[in-house]
Amino acid sequence: MVRIVTSSSARKDFPQQRSSSSGKDPGSGGLAELSWVKTWSTKEKYDPSLLRFTRPHEQLHFNPEQLKLAPCDNEEQKDLLHEDNIPHEAERVVSRGCFRQFNLADKELVVKCPAGKIRDSTGNTCEDCPAGKKRGISDNDCIPCNSGWMSAAGASVCTECPVGRYELSMTSCEQCPAGKYNDQTGQSGDSSCKVCAEGYIAASEGSETCTQCQPGEEPNSDNTACDPCVAGRYQPEQGKETCLLCGVGTITVTTGRDKCDPCEQGQEANVERTACVDCVAGKFQSSADGGACQDCEPGTYSALKSSDCTKCSAGYYQENSGQGSCVECPSGKFSGAEGATQCSECEAGHVTETEGLSECTECPVGQYELSKTSCEKCPAGKYNDQTGQSGESSCEDCAEGYVAASEGSETCTQCLPGTYENRKDKACENCPAGYYQAAAGQLSCDPCEDGEISAEGATTCTQCDKGQEANVERTACVDCGAGKFQSSANGGACQDCEAGSYSAVKSSECTKCSPGYYQENSGQGSCVECPSGKFSSAEGATECSECEVGHMTETEGLSECTECPVGQYELSTTSCEKCPAGKYNDQTGQSGETSCEVCADGYVAASEGSETCIQCQPGTYAAYKTRACKVCEEGNVQPNTGTVSCNVCPTGTVSNEERTECTTPCNPGWFSQNGGLGPNCKPCDAK
Known part of the structure; x- marks a missing residue:
C-alpha cells in the first residue's frame, strides 16, 4: 500500500484549504495542515486525478503537466528528498516544492519533518x-539548548546569547539592566551581568562595556x-567614584565642576561649600586664595566682611x-590710647561723666567729685570757690544774711526783690503767684489786694481790666462769664446782669434785649425770641405780650402784631386764615370763621379769601349758598343779573346761545310745538 502526503510547500499554486483534522492556518508550516491522501496498491497504476483532500466534499484537480519535479525551495529540503527511495509505481508529486521520502519497508509514503519540527x-x-529546544538527530524528539543558548518555538537550531545579554530559561536572551554589563557571549542568568567598576557606568540596557565618568562627574547610585x-x-579626575567637598x-x-x-x-x-558668606562681625579673612574666618584679638574688632581687624579707639576697650x-x-x-583691653580710673577731683571718654575732667568751682562718675553741685545755701575738689565737705555754708541761691554756687548773694530768704533751706525763693516783694533781703512776701494779681517772683501786683476779675489765688485775671459784667478800671468782682438784659463773655456792661426778644431771669448770656402769637415792642422786655383780637405774629422774635386783611380772619393769634369759597369778609382785623358771611341770593364768592361777592350775569343764576354762577339750561333763559333761577321759553321758541332770550326758530308758514328745546319745525297745515 502506498500513501502520499504532500507538504505545505506544495500548496503555493493551489487554492488554500484547511484540513478536517487540525484546523490550523495553512501558512503555519505544518505538513498535515493542507494535505491530500490517496492509497494505491503497488500494482495499481498511479492516477494523479484521483487525489482528493481529506475533506471529501473538496476535490482538487491537477494538470498532469504540473506534476513534474521542480527545484526545492532550500538546501534542507533537498537533503530530505531521496529519489532512489521513491516507489516505481508513484511519480514525484511536487509543485514548486519538494516531496518527502518514501518508506520502502511498508511501501508507504512517510512524512520527514524539516529542521525544528x-x-x-x-x-x-x-x-x-517548543521554545528552548531543538530537534535531535532523529525527527522523533526535541532536545534542550545548552546553557547560554536559546531558541524560539519551531527553531531549527539554538542561538548563542551575544555580549550584553544572558540566557533566561533557554527561551530568550535578556539584556543586562542599565548599570551592569556583560562582555562575553553564551552567558546564562542575570548573575552573569557584572556591576561597573568605581567611576564607570552602563547607561543603557544590554551594555557590553562600562563608560568612564569625566572630570566634574560621579556615577549615580545605580x-x-x-x-x-x-x-x-x-x-x-576622570573615572572617580565620588565628587569631593x-x-x-x-x-x-x-x-559639574572640576x-x-x-x-x-x-x-x-x-x-555646603555652595556660597561665599561674609565673615561675621568680630572675624576676618585676609587671604585672596580663600580660607576660614578668624577671631580678632582683644583690643580690636571688625565689622561684617572684614579682611583685617581695627584697633579700639581711645575711650573704648575690648x-x-x-x-x-x-x-x-x-x-x-x-582709655587714652588705641587698642586698649581695659580702662583706667580717674584721679581724685576728676571725673568722666559719660561713657567712652579718652581723658578725665577736673571738677569746676562750685562742684565736687563724687565716685569718679560726676561732679556734683554744692547744694543751695553752700558754695565752693576752688577746682578739683572731692567730697561734699568741700562745700561751705554762706554767711548769715546771704544765700547761695542755686546749686553749684561759687559765691553767696543777697536775696533780690521778688524773692525772700528761706531760712530752713538757706536759699532765696521766689514770691509765690498772688504775692509780691518790692525790697531786697526780706524774709517774707506780701499778698496782692482785691482785683489785683501777680506772677511768681513779682515785685508789684497788677490790676485786672474791665470785664475781668481776679481768681481766688490772685494769680490770674479771668473774664466775666456770659450774663455778668465788671465796669471798674480798678478791679472788682463780676456782677449779674438784670432781667431784660444780657452780656457776652468779658463784658464791662449789660445790653438790653432788643424788641421782639425778652429775658425774665438775671445773669443771662442772651435774650429769648418772643414766640409766634406774641410780641415785645420795646427794649429790655422781661416778658412778651399777646396780640389783640384780629392780629397775629406768624414767626418768632417780632416786635409788633400784623392785622388780618379783608377776606381773612385771625386764628389763635399765630396766623390769618382765608374765608372759604362761598363766603366773604370785607373788613380787616376780624377774628374767627364766623366773621366770614354768606353771599346774598344771586351773588357768589368763587375763591377762598374773597373780599366781596360777585353778581351773576344775564344767562346765569346762583342758588342759595352756591360757590359759582351756573349757565341756564337749554330752553331756559335769564335776561337779568343777580337771579337765583332761569325762565322756561314758551312753546314755539328756543333759548339763544347766551341763554339771555327766547327766539322763534321756524320760517314763515312753519311752527314748533317743542317748547324751548330745539327747532323741530312743521308746516302750519300739518295736523
Whole structure:
C-alpha cells in the first residue's frame, strides 16, 4: 500500500484549504495542515486525478503537466528528498516544492519533518519543537539548548546569547539592566551581568562595556548615568567614584565642576561649600586664595566682611577676642590710647561723666567729685570757690544774711526783690503767684489786694481790666462769664446782669434785649425770641405780650402784631386764615370763621379769601349758598343779573346761545310745538 502526503510547500499554486483534522492556518508550516491522501496498491497504476483532500466534499484537480519535479525551495529540503527511495509505481508529486521520502519497508509514503519540527504520535503530521529546544538527530524528539543558548518555538537550531545579554530559561536572551554589563557571549542568568567598576557606568540596557565618568562627574547610585558634581563639590579626575567637598574657603556655585573657586577677602565658604558668606562681625579673612574666618584679638574688632581687624579707639576697650565692636569705657574710667583691653580710673577731683571718654575732667568751682562718675553741685545755701575738689565737705555754708541761691554756687548773694530768704533751706525763693516783694533781703512776701494779681517772683501786683476779675489765688485775671459784667478800671468782682438784659463773655456792661426778644431771669448770656402769637415792642422786655383780637405774629422774635386783611380772619393769634369759597369778609382785623358771611341770593364768592361777592350775569343764576354762577339750561333763559333761577321759553321758541332770550326758530308758514328745546319745525297745515 502506498500513501502520499504532500507538504505545505506544495500548496503555493493551489487554492488554500484547511484540513478536517487540525484546523490550523495553512501558512503555519505544518505538513498535515493542507494535505491530500490517496492509497494505491503497488500494482495499481498511479492516477494523479484521483487525489482528493481529506475533506471529501473538496476535490482538487491537477494538470498532469504540473506534476513534474521542480527545484526545492532550500538546501534542507533537498537533503530530505531521496529519489532512489521513491516507489516505481508513484511519480514525484511536487509543485514548486519538494516531496518527502518514501518508506520502502511498508511501501508507504512517510512524512520527514524539516529542521525544528518533529513527527507527532501518528507519524503523519509535523509539529514545532517548543521554545528552548531543538530537534535531535532523529525527527522523533526535541532536545534542550545548552546553557547560554536559546531558541524560539519551531527553531531549527539554538542561538548563542551575544555580549550584553544572558540566557533566561533557554527561551530568550535578556539584556543586562542599565548599570551592569556583560562582555562575553553564551552567558546564562542575570548573575552573569557584572556591576561597573568605581567611576564607570552602563547607561543603557544590554551594555557590553562600562563608560568612564569625566572630570566634574560621579556615577549615580545605580551606575546608570554620570551625574554632574553638585554645587559645593568637584572632581578633577576622570573615572572617580565620588565628587569631593570643596576645601576651606572655596566653593562651586554651579554643577559639574572640576575645580573650586576661592572666596574673596572678608569671606569664607559655607558648610555646603555652595556660597561665599561674609565673615561675621568680630572675624576676618585676609587671604585672596580663600580660607576660614578668624577671631580678632582683644583690643580690636571688625565689622561684617572684614579682611583685617581695627584697633579700639581711645575711650573704648575690648577684653575679649572675636568681637564686632569695642565697648565704651564706663563713666569714672578712661582709655587714652588705641587698642586698649581695659580702662583706667580717674584721679581724685576728676571725673568722666559719660561713657567712652579718652581723658578725665577736673571738677569746676562750685562742684565736687563724687565716685569718679560726676561732679556734683554744692547744694543751695553752700558754695565752693576752688577746682578739683572731692567730697561734699568741700562745700561751705554762706554767711548769715546771704544765700547761695542755686546749686553749684561759687559765691553767696543777697536775696533780690521778688524773692525772700528761706531760712530752713538757706536759699532765696521766689514770691509765690498772688504775692509780691518790692525790697531786697526780706524774709517774707506780701499778698496782692482785691482785683489785683501777680506772677511768681513779682515785685508789684497788677490790676485786672474791665470785664475781668481776679481768681481766688490772685494769680490770674479771668473774664466775666456770659450774663455778668465788671465796669471798674480798678478791679472788682463780676456782677449779674438784670432781667431784660444780657452780656457776652468779658463784658464791662449789660445790653438790653432788643424788641421782639425778652429775658425774665438775671445773669443771662442772651435774650429769648418772643414766640409766634406774641410780641415785645420795646427794649429790655422781661416778658412778651399777646396780640389783640384780629392780629397775629406768624414767626418768632417780632416786635409788633400784623392785622388780618379783608377776606381773612385771625386764628389763635399765630396766623390769618382765608374765608372759604362761598363766603366773604370785607373788613380787616376780624377774628374767627364766623366773621366770614354768606353771599346774598344771586351773588357768589368763587375763591377762598374773597373780599366781596360777585353778581351773576344775564344767562346765569346762583342758588342759595352756591360757590359759582351756573349757565341756564337749554330752553331756559335769564335776561337779568343777580337771579337765583332761569325762565322756561314758551312753546314755539328756543333759548339763544347766551341763554339771555327766547327766539322763534321756524320760517314763515312753519311752527314748533317743542317748547324751548330745539327747532323741530312743521308746516302750519300739518295736523
